[in-house]
Amino acid sequence: xxxxxxxxxxxxxxxxxxxxxxxxxxxxxxxxxxxxxxxxxxxxxxxxxxxxxxxxxxxxxxxxxxxxxxxxxxxxxxxxxxxxxxxxxxxxxxxxxxxxxxxxxxxxxxxx
Numbered sequence: 001x002x003x004x005x006x007x008x009x010x011x012x013x014x015x016x017x018x019x020x021x022x023x024x025x026x027x028x029x030x031x032x033x034x035x036x037x038x039x040x041x042x043x044x045x046x047x048x049x050x051x052x053x054x055x056x057x058x059x060x061x062x063x064x065x066x067x068x069x070x071x072x073x074x075x076x077x078x079x080x081x082x083x084x085x086x087x088x089x090x091x092x093x094x095x096x097x098x099x100x101x102x103x104x105x106x107x108x109x110x111x112x
Contacts, residue, residue, distance in 0.1 A: 005030075005053070007089075014050045015041050067091070 004027045008016040020027060030037055034051040041049040068091035071077060081087060 008054045016052050018054045
């Protein structure tokens, strides 16, 4: 049943899941009463989690393959994957964020 939903994003205490185009009866039941899913997510994240369902397609287009590989192999991403025993499932481009560079940025106190 949970496999029918796609992870959209986690913002604060809300887990956004994308609904399937043609949901099963079980998926419809979970959408009407997400309490059991919220409890499960809360145990997994170690805090209270609210579940919200998103009906529209994914909010961010997938990054081009070369960019996704570059991001997935970045040392910080590798460290996070090791720390959380995780793996990269998908890389999305997020608009409105500052592009990262490989050059070190000065500390705020050094910039004054």
